[in-house]
Amino acid sequence: MIKGAGFLKQGVLTVLLSAASFAISAQTITAPPVYGPATGLADSAALRATVFGTPPQDMAPLPEKVPLSEITVSLPWRLPVPDVLWFNSKLRVWFSAQKAPAPLAIIISGTGSDGNTTKLQVLRAALYGAGYHVLTMPSPTFPGFIVSSSSTGVAGDLMQDGHDLYGAMQEIVAHLPRKVHITDIDLLGYSLGGANAAIVKSIDSTEGKLKIHRVVMINPPVSLFSSVGRLDKLFTAYVGSGDAGVEQLYRRLYAQLANLYRASERVQIDENFMLGAAAATLKTDAEFSAAISLTFRADLVNMFFCGDLYAKTGVVVDPAHPPKVGDSLEETQRILRGKPFAEYFTRVFAPYYLQHRAGSTSASLIADSRLDIIGDALRNNADYYAQTNKDDLILDQRELTWLQDTLGPRIVVYDHGGHLGTVGDRHQVADMLDMLAGRWPRVSQ
Amino acid sequence: MMRRRAIATLAALTLALLALGGCASQGISIRSVPAETPAADNAAAAANAAAFAEAVASANAMPPGAPISKDVVVATDEQPAPPLTAADAPPMYTYDPWERLNRFTYRFNARFDDVLFLPVVNVYKRVPSPVRTGIHNFFGNLGEIDSVINYTLQWRLKFGLRSLERLVINSTIGIGGLIDVATKLKLPGAPSGFATTLSKWGMHPGPYLVLPLLGPSTLRDGIGFTADYATLYGINVFNLYRGDQSWGLGVVNAVDQRANVNFRYYSTGSPFEYETIRFLYVRKRLIEDEGLHAKARDVRKKPPADAPAGK
Numbered sequence: 001m002i003k004g005a006g007f008l009k010q011g012v013l014t015v016l017l018s019a020a021s022f023a024i025s026a027q028t029i030t031a032p033p034v035y036g037p038a039t040g041l042a043d044s045a046a047l048r049a050t051v052f053g054t055p056p057q058d059m060a061p062l063p064e065k066v067p068l069s070e071i072t073v074s075l076p077w078r079l080p081v082p083d084v085l086w087f088n089s090k091l092r093v094w095f096s097a098q099k100a101p102a103p104l105a106i107i108i109s110g111t112g113s114d115g116n117t118t119k120l121q122v123l124r125a126a127l128y129g130a131g132y133h134v135l136t137m138p139s140p141t142f143p144g145f146i147v148s149s150s151s152t153g154v155a156g157d158l159m160q161d162g163h164d165l166y167g168a169m170q171e172i173v174a175h176l177p178r179k180v181h182i183t184d185i186d187l188l189g190y191s192l193g194g195a196n197a198a199i200v201k202s203i204d205s206t207e208g209k210l211k212i213h214r215v216v217m218i219n220p221p222v223s224l225f226s227s228v229g230r231l232d233k234l235f236t237a238y239v240g241s242g243d244a245g246v247e248q249l250y251r252r253l254y255a256q257l258a259n260l261y262r263a264s265e266r267v268q269i270d271e272n273f274m275l276g277a278a279a280a281t282l283k284t285d286a287e288f289s290a291a292i293s294l295t296f297r298a299d300l301v302n303m304f305f306c307g308d309l310y311a312k313t314g315v316v317v318d319p320a321h322p323p324k325v326g327d328s329l330e331e332t333q334r335i336l337r338g339k340p341f342a343e344y345f346t347r348v349f350a351p352y353y354l355q356h357r358a359g360s361t362s363a364s365l366i367a368d369s370r371l372d373i374i375g376d377a378l379r380n381n382a383d384y385y386a387q388t389n390k391d392d393l394i395l396d397q398r399e400l401t402w403l404q405d406t407l408g409p410r411i412v413v414y415d416h417g418g419h420l421g422t423v424g425d426r427h428q429v430a431d432m433l434d435m436l437a438g439r440w441p442r443v444s445q
Numbered sequence: 446m447m448r449r450r451a452i453a454t455l456a457a458l459t460l461a462l463l464a465l466g467g468c469a470s471q472g473i474s475i476r477s478v479p480a481e482t483p484a485a486d487n488a489a490a491a492a493n494a495a496a497f498a499e500a501v502a503s504a505n506a507m508p509p510g511a512p513i514s515k516d517v518v519v520a521t522d523e524q525p526a527p528p529l530t531a532a533d534a535p536p537m538y539t540y541d542p543w544e545r546l547n548r549f550t551y552r553f554n555a556r557f558d559d560v561l562f563l564p565v566v567n568v569y570k571r572v573p574s575p576v577r578t579g580i581h582n583f584f585g586n587l588g589e590i591d592s593v594i595n596y597t598l599q600w601r602l603k604f605g606l607r608s609l610e611r612l613v614i615n616s617t618i619g620i621g622g623l624i625d626v627a628t629k630l631k632l633p634g635a636p637s638g639f640a641t642t643l644s645k646w647g648m649h650p651g652p653y654l655v656l657p658l659l660g661p662s663t664l665r666d667g668i669g670f671t672a673d674y675a676t677l678y679g680i681n682v683f684n685l686y687r688g689d690q691s692w693g694l695g696v697v698n699a700v701d702q703r704a705n706v707n708f709r710y711y712s713t714g715s716p717f718e719y720e721t722i723r724f725l726y727v728r729k730r731l732i733e734d735e736g737l738h739a740k741a742r743d744v745r746k747k748p749p750a751d752a753p754a755g756k
Contacts, residue, residue: 125483
């Protein structure tokens, strides 16, 4: 659920966030091995692994070169594009083709993220190196997907998002160049994308249009609500409730960065300064927790805005006068920063789905956001696999146990790594490749 | 002659790309982009990790508020300004009276990138990387002339001297600036320009300004950029800026600059991207100003409420 970006690259909310996500995206960075007392929802090691990702020296061997194409597609079922989201009218995905006939691996991104994140780049490299064609897709909660591909505009419903993803995949696969010869299709996803992948396979089991073979879920949530609730709790504890907390954090960080900069005798802020600044500002568990929850909140703000605009629920967007291209959205952004996921649910998501899904209730919508809506398939179909970490901060013990009980030998649980901190690790990659190739569970030596 | 041919070529290229863009709006478009190099990226990440671990170690070793890098404060007679506190931070709100125009310029830049700039950059990236590095160094070396002038105007002679040394070394041993020998001799680049000089002279950033093609700026930084260009144009080294070839050189300069900025408009997909970029750009420049003024003033003066972009 965590998205990374460089200082002037993409989607960041505050200077802290940029410092933190510089660290995340560069994915560069080795976590100092501090195993302090657990605070909040996760222990120190888990928080650090979540922010820093897999240390470079633990990475699986990756190929020298991976060819890449960018594919943009207009989908026929797209809703009218809102003025202020004009740039999202087409779905953008990335594709790496093998020269010879090969299986296709489709990877779905995590919450709020596009189809070319650092995590996706690592997975793409590993899979391409193992001989797959690789197609990477955004999360159905990414604004670029919501606008171009969603049939509702209100993201977050597992089944609905699954159908939209499934439709988009069919369009793309049908239009790949003829010389790309596909022998089989497998599906992967990390974080929320893991849950999305499993749902898409279950849809394909009945519709049969892509004949998806195996699925690997990497650090999936079990219940969207409880996972997001945990991140919101982290936000309240370490940033504060509402926008005031963000403002306070920003002020503290600004002063800290300015003092560091003044002392550094540099003539401009560059990547080296940001590296040092990240080292100086990301020290305590509280700071890591704030960075993680802010990154997630920045994604939520986008999804909230889109949902409110499409569902015409009027929380921040006046349905009668939606904003136009030249209008300022600063105040809207400020208001949304302070709003947790619970508010998205009660004020946008639930009103929309209660109206559009006959016989639904708040309770049924929450139940529909759990992976156990396909529990039978996960239990009985040997083509579903999962990888997660014992200290993944989006899962509680009960949810982890449920995954283990349901998938049996088809899940591997690593001891450390927090959320997504093992993506690209040599064990994770080796296990993932074995799962996709049907060599799992390995016969014990 | 050459100029006319260059214009004709560019016009043809533009039309072809616009036509391609037109095709792309129907159904599906597949564009190949530069290949990724995961193994090399991970090696670079390992080096970064080592640097980060070192930074963590030194951040932990020093008392709070102490410098974070090794090339730290030189002893001066001036009193250092007292450290900033959270209360000194400018509000998150950004002064942007020309927002409507800025937003349209931002959108223009995004479309220009999409239709022309990035496709050209993608072709350019097929040029072998040593050649591209050489071109980048060449333009960087020309920029040193501007740095020398501006450091002098800012009365930061130590930096001015460093830029001058770089200029001389790279222009000679570095074969006209193609090879950055100076950095290898522990004289890393530290470019400066009129934006910094104006700030040093006390000019506030003024309103946020999105420049056509160049992107985020402020009124002051925009004036600074224009002055930088005017200076190089005025000096006109080897007739590079005013001869027949200047047009082509300008295009290569622009493509080189764009190829070295890892930013893509609207890749965040976020409706708030304009706000986010504005916020980050202005805060970055304000912090750089804090550094520039820290040693000059002992009493912190509050700027007038309506003046700087951060207020």
